[in-house]
Amino acid sequence: MKKTASYLLRIGITAGLLILLFFRTPLKKIVSIVLQADFYWLLGAFLLFFFLNVLVFLRWFLLLRGRGIHVFPPRLFLSYLVSLFFNLIFPSTIGGDAVRTLDISRHTQRHSSGILASVVLDRVSGFLGLVTVLIFSLAFGYKVFNDASIFLATGILLFLVLVFCGMMFSGRFFGLLAACIPFGGVRGYFEKIHKETKAYKGQRSVLWMSWIISSLTHVGLAFTYYLTARAFGLDYSLIYFLIFVPMITAFSSLPVSIGGLGVRDAASVFVFAKIGIAAEKAFAISLMNFGYTFLLGLLGAAGYVFILYRRRV
Template structure:
């Protein structure tokens, strides 16, 4: 087992490797793109639409807070909305700053545990929240594929959508199936990780309990559909801010896939992966690499600006925490 110093060194190396990978991929893409064209697109930026995108993104995150609160209330965890809002934006900030896109989730789960001393229920609410978002993405992509494929006619995109939907179904089935749970824990014991059996089993039971909270689950999935649709429209608005002409239906097909790819734990904040997948998908509908990279970078700027508010939320949250008895 690694001691704390070795674990810290390993995490440091992982961070720098991911950062190097992000920069290398982004440099590779930019080296094969007309940088002058990117500069021209950004000089023609329509700021009213850009600021509207920022406003809609903040609205989408507020919907995320409502979704999270619905799931917490189902487990009798009642935290004021304003406090959850601070925690959620704090999580957004650390999702941006930490090497993986789930680092902020761990932090806000820990903060809820500090307030409630219910660690399993706190973490389960976040995992179910994330899963409801993936379900919504899969639903949107599958629906969008029907009208878009008529014009796109690309089997690779179809297979990616099918694989993503199958993956979501597999995760849900794994959480609900007792047989798969038994098999998982048997494998865990077989590879020498049996010491985590009890804690993971408790967490698994906390997640499975949400299956009895049908109303909360339906609310979470419904809010996720609205939320993910808003995010897709924000992506579309950023294209209009850059004066790009891409039919909105392709955004409903491509953006869910781009979001999933950018969450792979091989880059920092999805940098490089988001731009590369944007170039790959949008090139299929006539958008050149300069336009696709500009679109991706501008969308990242929207998310980064809004996530930066989480830094303020972090300071406010800690000040409030010190004031609480």
């Protein structure tokens, strides 16, 4: 009952934000902007987005291999694409992460805690890369764009990343938090995950590579937004996108909407307004970038229906 209510609440938040945005920016304007877009800029943005997802897949592949979990790369990439599809229909990225954890756990006949540890570390390294790009962008771009709210948000994100790192790698810090978990079974499962993530301390090369890949991915994602903006006739400095896109990504990762819809779009309209981009164009940029994810999600859906599901039936 609680799960149903929570899911309905997220649907309501998603629908409410989208209705509000469409009320401010009529659909006709959005469609007109998209139809007038430069196809080649959009194609370049999509191809870059696809390549970035290959990099994210590679990061997960390295993390699994670092714990001795070997999966045939095409099979693992299929699981990753399927998770993208479930990210579109479940709250934020949590649903997709659960799907790929269970899928690879069944495929390898390994306990799910080891797989989930790689997924958790995959996400945390992603946020570490996000904060890294944001800090460097602010360091080089503070003269171009100096906004106290962005600096505050960066500090909060850095704090959260440090907390998650402490949970994964510090036994003492984890013990303090685990003591607050009232259910023994749940606490025991988290202890297994902590044991698996802590083991990565001996895999420093894997951790370094994960961080580098994450940083490159967020630079690339900012460039994807930049290319999309160019397709819509906007010519702004790349530094703005290197600052704004990590913030948009962080907000869209909050588990309060379906697939980040609504939240991502509202965040885009809000931050891009700071440099004078009209709401309808900011909304169009956000929707187009969701469209790239949607196309990859469709590939994942096809893979799930025609390959994974058929094998289990």
